[in-house]
Amino acid sequence: MTGNLQELKTLLDDVSEGHRLTVTEAESLFKVRDRSSFLITAAADALREKRCGNAVTWVKNQNINCSNVCVNSCGFCGYSCKPGDSNAFELTPEEVGEKAALAASRGVTEICTVSGLHPAYDLNSYLSIYRAIRENAPGVHIHASNPMEVAYAARKTGCSTREVLEAFRDASVGTLCGTAAEILVDEIRDVICPEKISTDDWVRIIKESHNLGIRSTATIMYGHCESVTDQVRHLSILRDIQDETHGFTEFVPLSFIHPGTPLYRKGMARPGATGREDMLMIAVSRLFLDNFTNIQVSWVKLGLKMVQIGLMSGANDIGGTLYEESISSSAGAKAGEYLDPADMLYISEDLGRTLVERRTDYSPVH
Numbered sequence: 001m002t003g004n005l006q007e008l009k010t011l012l013d014d015v016s017e018g019h020r021l022t023v024t025e026a027e028s029l030f031k032v033r034d035r036s037s038f039l040i041t042a043a044a045d046a047l048r049e050k051r052c053g054n055a056v057t058w059v060k061n062q063n064i065n066c067s068n069v070c071v072n073s074c075g076f077c078g079y080s081c082k083p084g085d086s087n088a089f090e091l092t093p094e095e096v097g098e099k100a101a102l103a104a105s106r107g108v109t110e111i112c113t114v115s116g117l118h119p120a121y122d123l124n125s126y127l128s129i130y131r132a133i134r135e136n137a138p139g140v141h142i143h144a145s146n147p148m149e150v151a152y153a154a155r156k157t158g159c160s161t162r163e164v165l166e167a168f169r170d171a172s173v174g175t176l177c178g179t180a181a182e183i184l185v186d187e188i189r190d191v192i193c194p195e196k197i198s199t200d201d202w203v204r205i206i207k208e209s210h211n212l213g214i215r216s217t218a219t220i221m222y223g224h225c226e227s228v229t230d231q232v233r234h235l236s237i238l239r240d241i242q243d244e245t246h247g248f249t250e251f252v253p254l255s256f257i258h259p260g261t262p263l264y265r266k267g268m269a270r271p272g273a274t275g276r277e278d279m280l281m282i283a284v285s286r287l288f289l290d291n292f293t294n295i296q297v298s299w300v301k302l303g304l305k306m307v308q309i310g311l312m313s314g315a316n317d318i319g320g321t322l323y324e325e326s327i328s329s330s331a332g333a334k335a336g337e338y339l340d341p342a343d344m345l346y347i348s349e350d351l352g353r354t355l356v357e358r359r360t361d362y363s364p365v366h
């Protein structure tokens with residue numbers, strides 16, 4: 001199909017008129033390697049304009065990583081370590097509270113927290129963290145945990161994942177992180193994160209969360225050992241969930257950062273996605289995920305110049321300021337820990353688009 005330029009143009013026209021891309025069509029778009037790639041990004045950019053206008057949105061947020069000690073050993077993770085390792089750390093709830101107070105003094109509207117699966121953590125440990133944030137940063141949205149952490153807290157506490165989510169909600173968790181999705185294909189999960197929850201469990205927990213009124217982000221981690229077919233299977237699962245729950249606030253493609261990861265060092269993964277693949281991941285996602293309004297391009301993974309290309313390929317959101325970032329940098333990412341809104345403004349204005357600060361739910365700050 002994609003060997004034929006006219007057929008490609010017809011397909012892109014059909015999508016812009018409302019045709020829902022099939023899995024086979026999406027796969028064929030991902031496989032385009034020549035200058036026709038720019039037809040796909042242009043179609044995605046036009047759809048972005050139609051669906052969410054010309055604003056480039058961002059959120060003033062701060063990350064708090066509470067511990068890097070983890071019982072799992074995911075092959076793509078350069079962040080985690082084992083108890084007793086020289087770089088192991090664990091914040092007390094008091095220390096989390098101090099970081100939350102600092103974040104609040106910076107005027108953030110969102111605090112994000114994800115941690116390793118600490119061997120001593122149970123549901124109460126997570127709740128102490130959220131209470132510390134709530135007390136020290138009242139009014140700030142808490143975007144926390146992911147389905148893996150929910151499953152872990154349930155297992156360690158002897159309760160159901162639904163009970164964990166209800167407790168999180170009562171402790172002021174506003175939205176759940178849609179991470180730990182990686183690639184929602186069990187054959188790939190068995191290679192890159194064999195101890196993580198299965199695809200079925202991830203889907204069940206995320207739906208449970210949405211049904212309890214806790215919305216979440218949606219992510220994919222691509223560019224390691226998955227195929228285009230796996231990528232599309234993943235996107236298809238997300239689209240089906242969104243049809244059912246409408247609980248995803250945004251889709252965030254996360255490009256694999258390889259240098260510091262066991263997976264790459266053992267020769268089990270390629271050295272990350274290429275620029276073409278990064279660009280097409282954003283574009284095809286925009287075209288395929290017809291029930292998502294917001295597609296984010298990650299500056300942590302891609303750096304500022306590629307972020308601008310992403311904004312021209314279907315993305316409408318840059319993500320957050322972060323202030324602290326250690327998960328991607330531990331794997332070898334070079335983008336740093338903080339993105340200054342002045343830099344966001346620079347690349348947005350260069351595209352003739354307006355930079356708009358948003359909250360977690362995408363309502364404008366002013």
Ligand code: SF4
Pocket residue numbers: 070071072073074077078079080115116117148193
């Ligand atoms: S990705 Fe998360 S669960 Fe996996 S090893 Fe790293 S910190 Fe642990």
